Amino acid sequence: MSLTIALAGNPNCGKTTLFNALTGARHHVGNWPGVTVERRSGSFEQDGLTLEVVDLPGTYSLAARSADERVAAQFLASPEVDLVLNVLDASNLERNLYLSTQLLELGKPVAFVLNMVDDAENRGVRIDLPALEMLLGGPVIPTVGNREQGIPELKALLATLGRGESTRCRRITVDYGHDIEGELAKLETEICRDEQLEASMPPRWLALQLLENNADAKRVVGESHAAEAISQQLAKSFAFLEPHLGADGATLIAERRYGFAHGLVKEVATAQDDRRTPTARLDALLTHRWLGIPIFVGILALVYSLSFILGKIPQDWIAEGFKALSDFAGARLPAGELTSLLVDGVIPGVSAVIVFVPVIMILMGCIAFLEDTGYMARAAFIMDRLMHVMGLHGKSFIPLIMGSGCNVPAIQAARTIESPQDRLITILVTPLVSCSARLQVYIVIAGTFFTPFKAALVIIAMHFLGLGLAVLMGRMLRSVLFSGPSSPFVMELPPYRLPVLKATLIHMWEKGSIFLTRAGTTIFAGATLIWFLSRYPGIANREWTAQYQDQRQAVQALKLPAAEAEDRLKALQLAHESRIVNTSLAARLGQKVEPVLRPILDPDHKRAEAWKDVIALTAGFVAKEIVVSTMAVIHQASEEPKEGERLSPLQVALRDNSGLSPLTALAFMVFTLIYTPCLGTIAMIRREAGSWGWAGFTIVYGLVLGWGLAWVTVAAGRALGFA
Amino acid sequence: MSLQILLAASAVSWSAFYFLRCAYQDLKAGSACSHCSSGGCPAAKRR
Amino acid sequence: MTQNLSIPLSDLQPGDQGEVVQVKAQGPIRQRLLEMGFIRGVRLRVEKLAPLGDPMELVIKGYHLSLRRDESACILVHRVA
Numbered sequence: 001m002s003l004t005i006a007l008a009g010n011p012n013c014g015k016t017t018l019f020n021a022l023t024g025a026r027h028h029v030g031n032w033p034g035v036t037v038e039r040r041s042g043s044f045e046q047d048g049l050t051l052e053v054v055d056l057p058g059t060y061s062l063a064a065r066s067a068d069e070r071v072a073a074q075f076l077a078s079p080e081v082d083l084v085l086n087v088l089d090a091s092n093l094e095r096n097l098y099l100s101t102q103l104l105e106l107g108k109p110v111a112f113v114l115n116m117v118d119d120a121e122n123r124g125v126r127i128d129l130p131a132l133e134m135l136l137g138g139p140v141i142p143t144v145g146n147r148e149q150g151i152p153e154l155k156a157l158l159a160t161l162g163r164g165e166s167t168r169c170r171r172i173t174v175d176y177g178h179d180i181e182g183e184l185a186k187l188e189t190e191i192c193r194d195e196q197l198e199a200s201m202p203p204r205w206l207a208l209q210l211l212e213n214n215a216d217a218k219r220v221v222g223e224s225h226a227a228e229a230i231s232q233q234l235a236k237s238f239a240f241l242e243p244h245l246g247a248d249g250a251t252l253i254a255e256r257r258y259g260f261a262h263g264l265v266k267e268v269a270t271a272q273d274d275r276r277t278p279t280a281r282l283d284a285l286l287t288h289r290w291l292g293i294p295i296f297v298g299i300l301a302l303v304y305s306l307s308f309i310l311g312k313i314p315q316d317w318i319a320e321g322f323k324a325l326s327d328f329a330g331a332r333l334p335a336g337e338l339t340s341l342l343v344d345g346v347i348p349g350v351s352a353v354i355v356f357v358p359v360i361m362i363l364m365g366c367i368a369f370l371e372d373t374g375y376m377a378r379a380a381f382i383m384d385r386l387m388h389v390m391g392l393h394g395k396s397f398i399p400l401i402m403g404s405g406c407n408v409p410a411i412q413a414a415r416t417i418e419s420p421q422d423r424l425i426t427i428l429v430t431p432l433v434s435c436s437a438r439l440q441v442y443i444v445i446a447g448t449f450f451t452p453f454k455a456a457l458v459i460i461a462m463h464f465l466g467l468g469l470a471v472l473m474g475r476m477l478r479s480v481l482f483s484g485p486s487s488p489f490v491m492e493l494p495p496y497r498l499p500v501l502k503a504t505l506i507h508m509w510e511k512g513s514i515f516l517t518r519a520g521t522t523i524f525a526g527a528t529l530i531w532f533l534s535r536y537p538g539i540a541n542r543e544w545t546a547q548y549q550d551q552r553q554a555v556q557a558l559k560l561p562a563a564e565a566e567d568r569l570k571a572l573q574l575a576h577e578s579r580i581v582n583t584s585l586a587a588r589l590g591q592k593v594e595p596v597l598r599p600i601l602d603p604d605h606k607r608a609e610a611w612k613d614v615i616a617l618t619a620g621f622v623a624k625e626i627v628v629s630t631m632a633v634i635h636q637a638s639e640e641p642k643e644g645e646r647l648s649p650l651q652v653a654l655r656d657n658s659g660l661s662p663l664t665a666l667a668f669m670v671f672t673l674i675y676t677p678c679l680g681t682i683a684m685i686r687r688e689a690g691s692w693g694w695a696g697f698t699i700v701y702g703l704v705l706g707w708g709l710a711w712v713t714v715a716a717g718r719a720l721g722f723a
Numbered sequence: 724m725s726l727q728i729l730l731a732a733s734a735v736s737w738s739a740f741y742f743l744r745c746a747y748q749d750l751k752a753g754s755a756c757s758h759c760s761s762g763g764c765p766a767a768k769r770r
Numbered sequence: 771m772t773q774n775l776s777i778p779l780s781d782l783q784p785g786d787q788g789e790v791v792q793v794k795a796q797g798p799i800r801q802r803l804l805e806m807g808f809i810r811g812v813r814l815r816v817e818k819l820a821p822l823g824d825p826m827e828l829v830i831k832g833y834h835l836s837l838r839r840d841e842s843a844c845i846l847v848h849r850v851a
Binding site: 334336337338339340341346521524525526528529531532540692 | 726727728730731732734735737738739741742745
């Protein structure tokens with residue numbers, strides 16, 4: 001026999017830590033169907049029973065406005081739930097009890113966990129547990145989630161409840177006062193005319209929601225055959241209550257609920273010490289008028305440095321591992337299509353991204369840690385004004401900042417934004433931020449066409465351009481596509497807490513594996529397709545393969561010293577690949593598409609081979625890191641500089657042979673910044689925004705905006721007199 | 724040699740199919756499908 | 771001593787205390803504010819403003835909350851000494 005327990009509670013009440021403590025490693029993270037809301041479920045065994053626990057998103061209420069609240073409300077009302085476990089933050093009891101009043105109205109047995117009792121005691125709050133139990137009508141277990149205190153008692157209680165052996169769950173509901181109770185009863189009568197409606201949720205709960213003017217409730221009623229009767233009664237109730245009690249239904253109900261909560265807290269808890277808490281003292285510094293922002297910037301810099309420096313070690317291992325794999329495959333497998341697919345397509349494409357996984361994981365771990373301490377709320381608080389200018393929420397700052405490392409986890413990080421509109425806009429706008437892969441492209445190109453100092457300026461300008469565009473696009477999207485009042489910024493600033501390290505590590509691992517699945521499937525598929533486009537038909541040309549083999553044998557027969565032989569073989573390889581790539585489908589596509597790009601890449605029609613740039617850009621669709629290596633193949637020049645030289649052969653080739661000028665090179669960089677993000681990003685957009693439609697939109701607007709701005713760059717440059 | 728071509732061709736077709744299938748599932752289910760990328764198509768699994 | 775004048779919450783400065791008179795906002799923000807404790811008669815204190823001037827941090831019902839200026843403008847309060 002098993003029991004399904006739903007964990008409900010405010011955000012920041014330690015619910016997830018409790019969930020982890022109850023279910024240990026045996027839990028599964030997925031999505032609620034149809035929405036991008038995380039669903040965590042797990043189980044534990046106690047006294048021979050299997051108890052399943054579902055962790056709901058933290059909510060302040062079940063009024064069902066945001067996706068989180070809706071999901072929670074629907075699940076809690078569903079027959080699947082046998083018991084509701086309400087987690088209360090002991091140091092914030094009154095507000096937490098608001099949700100409790102709603103949970104009690106759902107008609108299911110409710111048990112309570114009083115979490116963070118240590119925090120409360122430190123503030124001088126002592127709670128009378130038996131009194132609390134009596135007033136709430138359900139058992140209350142005190143716990144300190146992050147020190148795993150109280151967990152065994154909790155498990156034992158849940159098992160007892162599961163076996164139906166306890167009568168400790170009575171049904172308590174808030175008394176809304178004579179007038180409102182009267183109207184509720186009348187509404188319930190009308191609701192009960194429809195048996196289906198009556199069975200789908202407790203009539204009293206529905207009646208309360210109707211009085212609160214809840215849109216979802218009205219919709220549900222609208223579909224019932226008793227809709228007419230119910231609406232009439234509702235109108236009468238409003239007409240009676242508002243003038244009589246002086247406020248609308250929502251206000252009156254909120255007041256009664258808080259009245260209940262307030263009264264209850266007064267009965268069972270001693271008042272809080274008003275002295276300065278550690279949180280207040282920390283905040284005096286962290287949200288200080290002048291120090292707040294520099295500290296924030298400093299913390300971000302620290303997080304970044306940590307991720308990239310610590311992450312470099314495994315990054316290098318993985319890069320070496322892939323290189324070894326690639327060499328092995330190249331040397332041991334017989335030359336042919338599959339070998340080429342692996343060595344030239346899949347391995348470079350996939351490794352370019354996987355090499356990032358350690359860095360991503362550390363970055364996400366740091367962000368999760370900061371989130372759990374409560375600092376992220378302060379960051380949003382500090383940055384909100386700036387974000388508001390962009391038409392966004394303060395919490396949007398984090399994804400934008402993370403985007404400068406890699407767009408993929410940045411988009412994942414957008415999950416913390418509650419409003420679906422703000423979240424979507426943030427997701428669509430983040431790819432405009434210059435990621436580190438694009439940085440590699442900038443470095444090579446800027447280094448070729450500009451002096452080191454100017455190159456640095458250009459690269460910095462690119463970053464600012466990205467941010468500036470993000471602001472503009474954010475505003476535009478907000479006004480064009482998502483107009484209407486922006487969602488409330490109302491945001492709690494929770495007390496600072498030291499997170500459980502285990503929880504942070506679990507979090508880190510989860511996010512990292514999601515990123516890995518991205519690279520695993522979508523990029524593999526994409527790399528394969530791009531390989532096909534850029535190697536076919538040349539790769540199937542037996543004559544060329546044979547020629548190449550002959551040339552290799554000729555060099556090997558010469559028995560030259562190792563280094564020289566190596567160089568020659570490399571040169572041969574480059575020539576062979578170059579021949580294949582430059583006659584491939586991608587090349588033909590490049591030639592067809594070239595006229596469209598000509599205004600930005602070749603305004604004077606002087607470049608016979610401008611179409612080669614298109615091949616590199618197409619490769620960039622898979623991962624921007626590949627753009628440089630693809631250019632190396634196309635131009636038949638290595639991307640690594642020889643000893644003592646500043647420019648690599650590729651850079652020399654770009655400067656001398658490609659026909660690009662500093663201006664068109666700049667246009668190329670602008671285009672690379674904007675055109676379309678890499679496949680990993682597209683896949684993540686699809687996942688977080690919920691459909692390929694938005695991913696497609698990103699590609700299209702990227703191409704259009706990229707082209708436009710690159711064109712403006714060239715036009716402006718010429719107007720100013722640069723060639 | 725022909726084994727190589729066979730394997731390479733299957734990989735390419737699978738890749739193309741993968742994208743098309745996900746897009747199709749997505750269009751069919753409205754914007755409700757976010758399962759494809761979280762590792763598993765719901766059409767294949769139960770929900 | 772409580773003054774009888776109702777002013778928008780956005781007019782309060784850091785350190786000021788107030789008592790909520792009415793939430794004038796409509797729509798989702800209204801419900802959200804009510805749920806977070808902005809009911810008639812509740813006491814609150816303005817803690818500080820963000821470094822860039824907006825939003826403001828308040829203490830209400832024993833916890834800290836941040837509100838944008840245009841949101842707090844829709845809440846009428848009495849100033850309380």
